[in-house]
Amino acid sequence: MPTIYDVAKRAGVSTYTVSSVINKSAFVSPELTARVEKAVLDLDYTPNAVARSLQTRNTQTIGMLIPDIGNPFYATVVQGVEDTLRREGYSLILGSSYDHVEEQARYLGVFRSKLIDGLLIYIAAGDQSEVRRMVEARRPVVFVGRLPQGFTADSITADNAKGTQLILDHLISKGHRDIAMLLGHHSLSTVTERVDGWKKAMRRHRIKARPALICEGDWSEASAYAAAKDLLKLPGRPTAIVAVNFPMLAGALRAIREAGLRCPEDVECASSDDYDWLDLFHPPITTITQHNYSIGEEAARLVLQRIKQPDRAFQQITIEPQLRIRG
Secondary structure, three states: OOOHHHHHHHHOOOHHHHHHHHHOOOOOOHHHHHHHHHHHHHHOOOOOHHHHHHHHOOOOEEEEEEOOOOOHHHHHHHHHHHHHHHHOOOEEEEEEOOOOHHHHHHHHHHHHHOOOOEEEEOOOOOOOHHHHHHHHOOOOEEEEOOOOOOOOOEEEEEOHHHHHHHHHHHHHHOOOOOEEEEEOOOOOHHHHHHHHHHHHHHHHOOOOOOHHHEEEOOOOHHHHHHHHHHHOOOOOOOOEEEEOOHHHHHHHHHHHHHOOOOOOOOOEEEEOOOOHHHHHOOOOOEEEEOOHHHHHHHHHHHHHHHHHOOOOOOOEEEEOOEEEOOO
């Protein structure tokens, strides 16, 4: 690969002049600028970003770790992040932990080796010692969606307890009393908050809570399918099921169909994930809108603020959910 020395030799100038033209860090006459730019094009020269970052301690790169790149919820969040970073001249490096803390630790090592300027992270369930080291080293870290215990850092989350209460209030108003929840790992804040919202809604409506209707899965369609099959065999089976995300909603719908039941006539379904294309379902699925894109925008804004103002007070932002009633 051509180096800055090759460009300087081709243009007949010093490496300082080449650097000044490329980085626009000092005035260079139009004549010399044209010679340098021609040499760059002729040699197809690309500045060494790693070498530059070692000098400036800034790579204009943000790392982001999400649970599952195949889940459309996270794709929309990432779009909000990337659009915001792009406007500020930053690039995004993305990884998926698939909710395995070992994979999370591996990616954090990769991000550190890439000298990222900041980190956006949906934590996986388990040991957070690698994340703690980054926070304690005062690296710009923003927790997205899920909050670990015992950390003080910037965060952006949805009000999961309120969202669950909104959707249960709606189902209860339609006459449902046996309402099941298909959730992810109970050790995560998003899950404990939803369980809390479920319990509060039941108490408020003076309905006896049945712990057997709260099912833990691993966020996947397969885990929801297995859990829903068991739910539908219970004496006094649930008349409504709320799935935490779209893959788990799909698993529940498959189990309902295979059991010879109809949705919503026999078992009504709702979801904490919202997408416009759910309008195409028959019947359309009622959901909680968490404003995924806005979560991404705010997460990117928080990490950029932390980079520019490392000593400012930490911000914990909560996005208000909305109930989207469909058929």
